[in-house]
Amino acid sequence: xxxxxxxxxxxxxxxxxxxxxxxxxxxxxxxxxxxxxxxxxxxxxxxxxxxxxxxxxxxxxxxxxxxxxxxxxxxxxxxxxxxxxxxxxxxxxxxxxxxxxxxxxxxxxxxxxxxxxxxxxxxxxxxxxxxxxxxxxxxxxxxxxxxxxxxxxxxxxxxxxxxxxxxxxxxxxxxxxxxxxxxxxxxxxxxxxxxxxxxxxxxxxxxxxxxxxxxxxxxxxxxxxxxxxxxxx
Amino acid sequence: xxxxxxxxxxxxxxxxxxxxxxxxxxxxxxxxxxxxxxxxxxxxxxxxxxxxxxxxxxxxxxxxxxxxxxxxxxxxxxxxxxxxxxxxxxxxxxxxxxxxxxxxxxxxxxxxxxxxxxxxxxxxxxxxxxxxxxxxxxxxxxxxxxxxxxxxxxxxxxxxxxxxxxxxxxxxxxxxxxxxxxxxxxxxxxxxxxxxxxxxxxxxxxxxxxxxxxxxxxxxxxxxxxxxxxxxxxxxxxxxxxxxxxxxxxxxxxxxxxxxxxxxxxxxxxxxxxxxxxxxxxxxxxxxxxxxxxxxxxxxxxxxxxxxxxxxxxxxxxxxxxxxxxxxxxxxxxxxxxxxxxxxxxxxxxxxxxxxxxxxxxxxxxxxxxxxxxxxxxxxxxxxxxxxxxxxxxxxxxxxxxxxxxxxxxxxxxxxxxxxxxxxxxxxxxxxxxxxxxxxxxxxxxxxxxxxxxxxxxxxxxxxxxxxxxxxxxxxxxxxxxxxxxxxxxxxxxxxxxxxxxxxxxxxxxxxxxxxxxxxxxxxxxxxxxxxxxxxxxxxxxxxxxxxxxxxxxxxxxxxxxxxxxxxxxxxxxxxxxxxxxxxxxxxxxxxxxxxxxxxxxxxxxxxxxxxxxxx
Ligand code: SF4
Numbered sequence: 001x002x003x004x005x006x007x008x009x010x011x012x013x014x015x016x017x018x019x020x021x022x023x024x025x026x027x028x029x030x031x032x033x034x035x036x037x038x039x040x041x042x043x044x045x046x047x048x049x050x051x052x053x054x055x056x057x058x059x060x061x062x063x064x065x066x067x068x069x070x071x072x073x074x075x076x077x078x079x080x081x082x083x084x085x086x087x088x089x090x091x092x093x094x095x096x097x098x099x100x101x102x103x104x105x106x107x108x109x110x111x112x113x114x115x116x117x118x119x120x121x122x123x124x125x126x127x128x129x130x131x132x133x134x135x136x137x138x139x140x141x142x143x144x145x146x147x148x149x150x151x152x153x154x155x156x157x158x159x160x161x162x163x164x165x166x167x168x169x170x171x172x173x174x175x176x177x178x179x180x181x182x183x184x185x186x187x188x189x190x191x192x193x194x195x196x197x198x199x200x201x202x203x204x205x206x207x208x209x210x211x212x213x214x215x216x217x218x219x220x221x222x223x224x225x226x227x228x229x230x231x232x233x
Numbered sequence: 234x235x236x237x238x239x240x241x242x243x244x245x246x247x248x249x250x251x252x253x254x255x256x257x258x259x260x261x262x263x264x265x266x267x268x269x270x271x272x273x274x275x276x277x278x279x280x281x282x283x284x285x286x287x288x289x290x291x292x293x294x295x296x297x298x299x300x301x302x303x304x305x306x307x308x309x310x311x312x313x314x315x316x317x318x319x320x321x322x323x324x325x326x327x328x329x330x331x332x333x334x335x336x337x338x339x340x341x342x343x344x345x346x347x348x349x350x351x352x353x354x355x356x357x358x359x360x361x362x363x364x365x366x367x368x369x370x371x372x373x374x375x376x377x378x379x380x381x382x383x384x385x386x387x388x389x390x391x392x393x394x395x396x397x398x399x400x401x402x403x404x405x406x407x408x409x410x411x412x413x414x415x416x417x418x419x420x421x422x423x424x425x426x427x428x429x430x431x432x433x434x435x436x437x438x439x440x441x442x443x444x445x446x447x448x449x450x451x452x453x454x455x456x457x458x459x460x461x462x463x464x465x466x467x468x469x470x471x472x473x474x475x476x477x478x479x480x481x482x483x484x485x486x487x488x489x490x491x492x493x494x495x496x497x498x499x500x501x502x503x504x505x506x507x508x509x510x511x512x513x514x515x516x517x518x519x520x521x522x523x524x525x526x527x528x529x530x531x532x533x534x535x536x537x538x539x540x541x542x543x544x545x546x547x548x549x550x551x552x553x554x555x556x557x558x559x560x561x562x563x564x565x566x567x568x569x570x571x572x573x574x575x576x577x578x579x580x581x582x583x584x585x586x587x588x589x590x591x592x593x594x595x596x597x598x599x600x601x602x603x604x605x606x607x608x609x610x611x612x613x614x615x616x617x618x619x620x621x622x623x624x625x626x627x628x629x630x631x632x633x634x635x636x637x638x639x640x641x642x643x644x645x646x647x648x649x650x651x652x653x654x655x656x657x658x659x660x661x662x663x664x665x666x667x668x669x670x671x672x673x674x675x676x677x678x679x680x681x682x683x684x685x686x687x688x689x690x691x692x693x694x695x696x697x698x699x700x701x702x703x704x705x706x707x708x709x710x711x712x713x714x715x716x717x718x719x720x721x722x723x724x725x726x727x728x729x730x731x732x733x734x735x736x737x738x739x740x741x742x743x744x745x746x747x748x749x750x751x752x753x754x755x756x757x758x759x760x761x762x763x764x765x766x767x768x769x770x771x772x773x774x775x776x777x778x779x780x781x782x783x784x785x786x787x788x789x790x791x792x793x794x795x796x797x798x799x800x801x802x803x804x805x806x807x808x809x810x811x812x813x814x815x816x817x818x819x820x821x822x823x824x825x826x827x828x829x830x831x832x833x834x835x836x837x838x839x840x841x842x843x844x845x846x847x848x849x
Contacts, residue, residue, distance in 0.1 A: 038539065216241055217241075
């Protein structure tokens with residue numbers, strides 16, 4: 001078993017939660033502030049840093065960008081006593097809305113940094129969806145390089161995101177095109193699924209002006225994996 | 234709220250989309266099929282500002298406690314979202330249900346400051362609701378105005394179907410109940426409802442009065458058009474605040490808001506009588522809450538919100554007669570829970586080391602005081618009963634307590650003001666700096682900063698200065714330049730309020746019904762968010778005055794005669810004109826008036842009732 005904490009003052013409690021619906025528009029920073037209040041309301045025995053301005057310590061894995069939903073968000077909390085995880089889950093859920101609920105709480109045996117890949121379900125409602133369009137999208141994602149313009153600190157840069165896409169399949173469901181993909185979640189090479197949509201938008205020409213044409217897309221984070229593709233938990 | 238899927242790309246393209254989608258913890262969702270009255274509470278400013286407003290918090294709670302009423306919240310979109318809404322014809326909707334504003338029965342708009350008028354009307358426009366009350370069809374919502382600006386509702390009177398004058402806890406429920414009753418009985422029509430509503434104490438229905446003018450442009454009279462409509466509308470108050478409902482829960486915003494904390498309203502009204510202050514007059518008589526009720530509310534709110542800060546608010550917190558008792562019992566548990574106390578409205582004459590220790594929070598390195606004027610003469614004129622020694626004693630305590638930044642609020646353009654009074658502001662700031670250096674080095678914080686913040690005097694309705702004229706721009710600019718030249722110390726920073734904004738505010742604060750076309754013209758031409766630098770455009774306002782043939786100087790640099798009919802004479806706020814006049818005369822003589830705690834000055838507010846130990 002990996003030692004998660006060497007400090008006897010606290011234990012690390014991992015919370016796996018979902019963030020759906022309206023909450024996709026809440027930024028990561030706002031989520032962090034909100035979580036703190038939820039934990040206070042739930043009365044969990046939070047551990048605070050020592051010093052002049054004590055703060056609780058909450059660590060989140062792979063922040064979700066605005067406009068994406070998720071059923072597998074992870075947060076590590078430091079608690080001063082080893083409370084029953086199910087009790088923690090119950091108390092947290094009472095203090096959240098139905099769009100944000102804890103699915104699992106436990107004392108983990110791997111570090112949160114072991115999260116390496118994340119799976120997404122990208123649903124695209126686009127006009128003129130037919131076999132030919134699907135093929136065009138498949139071909140685009142099968143290309144040897146997938147070049148997108150990424151915003152970086154030193155301005156815009158063109159990068160090849162192909163190596164960051166572990167797998168991507170396209171299917172249809174209820175009149176929508178669905179891309180099931182698994183992308184790198186490593187902090188140094190994290191790939192935001194928005195880039196996959198943007199690439200198709202720019203190269204295949206879908207989703208030109210969604211409001212007027214009544215088209216849309218949604219992104220749902222569905223599963224998390226370690227580097228060896230076993231489930232991260 | 235249920236966001237239509239095709240709007241997601243709009244939401245992703247605007248700043249802070251989380252402020253439009255709701256879904257907050259403690260927000261109230263009811264079944265719209267079974268409630269009998271749908272009430273939209275609009276705050277004509279952004280979500281961040283509106284979510285912090287205590288009035289909205291209280292009224293949202295009061296209305297939703299009634300099972301027949303569902304009250305939802307509506308805020309103004311920021312400019313980027315507003316532009317998208319116009320581009321794609323997305324109607325303004327309520328946060329809880331996502332339903333367009335036009336589908337509601339009652340729409341309440343909180344008027345907190347004059348510059349929100351354009352935003353309020355632009356919100357109606359974004360919801361495709363006609364701006365003018367007379368243009369609204371039978372099935373349009375009833376538009377209700379309220380809040381501090383409703384004490385002179387006249388500049389916006391023709392846009393509102395009715396106003397709630399005074400405290401809204403009871404009135405809004407009575408209006409909702411009347412609506413439900415008339416709908417159920419089948420007697421509802423817009424005009425029948427408004428006529429009936431005018432009988433509720435604290436309700437003003439502008440369309441039931443005719444305003445007549447004299448040939449010189451001044452008001453002649455207000456004439457009710459039916460015999461059963463009251464001649465003047467008396468403000469409503471809540472008699473016993475301890476018994477008034479207070480929210481046990483708060484809607485918890487996900488995004489950051491301006492006062493993201495628990496707010497405890499300690500009392501209403503004010504025992505002081507600063508002669509420029511509208512709040513100090515219109516919120517009379519003073520009514521305190523007991524420390525027991527406040528502590529219970531604080532504990533309950535802490536548990537239901539998880540906030541780590543409690544702010545004790547009122548017009549002047551140190552005047553609360555049981556403050557030590559209150560802070561002591563709060564401190565019994567707040568420290569242990571890492572909850573800090575803040576007291577935003579301190580007066581220098583009652584500031585003490587003990588008080589500072591109780592509220593000392595590691596987060597703030599500064600303290601703010603409001604001497605309002607630079608010389609004792611000027612402070613006597615405005616009845617700000619504090620002395621130079623009070624201020625210096627307070628800053629001494631602050632410096633010794635480790636505070637290094639002092640902010641001082643002043644006003645310029647006050648009645649009888651001379652350049653010597655302006656210089657006095659600079660002199661007072663300098664004395665504060667000297668006070669710092671008089672403290673031995675080891676006992677004072679490292680470094681000092683004094684900021685003087687000067688706003689322009691606006692003669693407000695229902696104050697002893699309501700008849701006064703406002704200084705012209707050129708005079709105000711001259712005063713500002715003079716003050717700048719009097720400041721010689723680099724440690725003193727000088728901020729001043731834009732005189733142009735104050736000029737527009739004065740027109741909107743003192744105007745009558747003839748100002749309405751100017752506001753409508755502004756809104757038609759896209760005005761919104763005038764309270765923000767991004768929204769305010771002085772030249773457009775001046776252009777609108779010209780286009781509508783309204784002379785703004787009539788309401789600003791012209792003083793009002795004491796025998797003139799004033800636009801707000803239609804409202805009775807408790808304090809009598811006779812009292813205001815006597816205070817004005819005392820101001821000219823430089824004579825101060827003691828606080829209500831010393832003795833009752835007979836202002837007239839006692840006739841409104843209310844539990845307190847002062848009013849005779
Ligand atoms: S009636 Fe007297 S005590 Fe009451 S508010 Fe007026 S002046 Fe103050």
